[in-house]
Amino acid sequence: xxxxxxxxxxxxxxxxxxxxxxxxxxxxxxxxxxxxxxxxxxxxxxxxxxxxxxxxxxxxxxxxxxxxxxxxxxxxxxxxxxxxxxxxxxxxxxxxxxxxxxxxxxxxxxxxxxxxxxxxxxxxxxxxxxxxxxxxxxxxxxxxxxxxxxxxxxxxxxxxxxxxxxxxxxxxxxxxxxxxxxxxxxxxxxxxxxxxxxxxxxxxxxx
Amino acid sequence: xxxxxxxxxxxxxxxxxxxxxxxxxxxxxxxxxxxxxxxxxxxxxxxxxxxxxxxxxxxxxxxxxxxxxxxxxxxxxxxxxxxxxxxxxxxxxxxxxxxxxxxxxxxxxxxxxxxxxxxxxxxxxxxxxxxxxxxxxxxxxxxxxxxxxxxxxxxxxxxxxxxxxxxxxxxxxxxxxxxxxxxxxxxxxxxxxxxxxxxxxxxxxxx
DNA sequence: AACACATCTCAGGATTCGCCTGAGTGGCAT
DNA sequence: ATGCCACTCAGGCGAATCCTGAGATGTGTT
Numbered sequence: 001x002x003x004x005x006x007x008x009x010x011x012x013x014x015x016x017x018x019x020x021x022x023x024x025x026x027x028x029x030x031x032x033x034x035x036x037x038x039x040x041x042x043x044x045x046x047x048x049x050x051x052x053x054x055x056x057x058x059x060x061x062x063x064x065x066x067x068x069x070x071x072x073x074x075x076x077x078x079x080x081x082x083x084x085x086x087x088x089x090x091x092x093x094x095x096x097x098x099x100x101x102x103x104x105x106x107x108x109x110x111x112x113x114x115x116x117x118x119x120x121x122x123x124x125x126x127x128x129x130x131x132x133x134x135x136x137x138x139x140x141x142x143x144x145x146x147x148x149x150x151x152x153x154x155x156x157x158x159x160x161x162x163x164x165x166x167x168x169x170x171x172x173x174x175x176x177x178x179x180x181x182x183x184x185x186x187x188x189x190x191x192x193x194x195x196x197x198x199x200x201x202x203x204x205x206x207x
Numbered sequence: 208x209x210x211x212x213x214x215x216x217x218x219x220x221x222x223x224x225x226x227x228x229x230x231x232x233x234x235x236x237x238x239x240x241x242x243x244x245x246x247x248x249x250x251x252x253x254x255x256x257x258x259x260x261x262x263x264x265x266x267x268x269x270x271x272x273x274x275x276x277x278x279x280x281x282x283x284x285x286x287x288x289x290x291x292x293x294x295x296x297x298x299x300x301x302x303x304x305x306x307x308x309x310x311x312x313x314x315x316x317x318x319x320x321x322x323x324x325x326x327x328x329x330x331x332x333x334x335x336x337x338x339x340x341x342x343x344x345x346x347x348x349x350x351x352x353x354x355x356x357x358x359x360x361x362x363x364x365x366x367x368x369x370x371x372x373x374x375x376x377x378x379x380x381x382x383x384x385x386x387x388x389x390x391x392x393x394x395x396x397x398x399x400x401x402x403x404x405x406x407x408x409x410x411x412x413x414x
Numbered sequence: 415a416a417c418a419c420a421t422c423t424c425a426g427g428a429t430t431c432g433c434c435t436g437a438g439t440g441g442c443a444t
Numbered sequence: 445a446t447g448c449c450a451c452t453c454a455g456g457c458g459a460a461t462c463c464t465g466a467g468a469t470g471t472g473t474t
Contacts, residue, residue: 004284004305006312010217077211077284098211105213147421160405163460174460175424182462193431193461197401198367201408354450370431381431382453389433400432400460 004048007098011046011075014102015109030059037063037070044113045072048098049087064091073112075105084123090148094118145187153180157197158204211255214305218253218282221309222316237266244270244277251320252279255305256294271298280319282312291330301325352394360387364404365411 005028012023025040027033037045049060063072073094074087084095094112096105097120108118146154156166163181167174181196190196212235219230232247234240244252256267270279280301281294291302301319303312304327315325353361363373370388374381388403397403 004214005308006217006221006305007211007214008217009220009309010213010215013216013220014213098213101212102216149422157401160402162399162401172422173424175426176422178461179423185462192369194364194369194404195367197404198408201405202412205409205412356451379451380453382455383451385432386452392433 011105014105018106021109033059034062044109045070046075046109047072048075048077060087060090060092071112073108073118084119088117088119095123096120146184150180150184150187153177154184154200155204158200218312221312225313228316240266244274251316252277253282253316254279255282267294267297267299278319280315280325291326295324295326302330303327353391357387357391360384361391361407362411365407
């Protein structure tokens, strides 16, 4: 699943070239993906987590709750260790970046299919490192203190969305978005709304 | 040029399917692209620009300085009118989003190849609208429409100051700052406060 | 099983903020 | 002198924000 048709086309081609692999379905949105997965019952799901509207992370969690044994490989466009860790924690079996070569993509796919977990060496090293030092790092950055939902809202704020749009996108109450905003402001020690937006925009700018 | 090999692969396939189109080279980085373009002398360049990094924008300008007549179609992952306008101003002949379908990609490519400028209907409408308002011919940018005071306010907003701080800094009434803000919003056609801050922060970021 | 804890969700009320209308002053050009 | 523009500010109304509190769910602990 990916909301970039051309990228998806390229990925399908790469996967199809391998004899024992076959693409049984594609999806552009979270709902399409969910429907397709329940209907087609695939052996593996390739998923981009940076998608418009619904959070890919949320879909990841729902999917994992529905089919815990279904391996999912996350294909992300950002090199965020933060995302990788959260994705794996949400039940993903692998995390790879869009920048990677087709060969590396196939390697990741095969590894996940065989039951192993895939992560780039750098990602793996950092995650293992953070596990060995549970509390000291306290998350390399203040952003680590934020929950998945809070991080998602911060990202949407950074993209220029106001509270109403965010509520609509996430299908939750305006009041809920409000609460998340407050928590983000509190955790990040931002005094005003302006500072919050300022921080969010700058953070999103250097994803 | 794109730093996502799989996306590039998909794009190459789509372009290759059209009889009279041929891909003569690919590049992953700016330097590769520059070398390839001077060596292969293509009729058209398809380029992804990761705007936040700003390097794509600079490359666009350099490229245009080197070969002003070479048409460039920007493929961006951002649905940002601000980016589209900047890209076209930097010499690009078209601006399309990664979310678009292969058909739309081909339509854009053909349009640019035939010498026309491509932009999505929404993007085109906004840009044309801004051009249809005569105003001072001296202003190459929408920012030119702003008065000195308004520009100053916008800069302070971009630095993360809220209305109260700005009023204090400038030793004027909160209401006056309020009025300036309204005028800025009006001239820049920004719908909400969030968009205003969003615009301001990014403008300040690449002063 | 019982418990504490975190997360996500939402509401009500107090307050502030943003937005719109209107308006006064001073500079500058025709 | 007149018109235009930039800058300044106030009042009022609706909207957004901030704070407090709280229910539901899931997770991990004892």
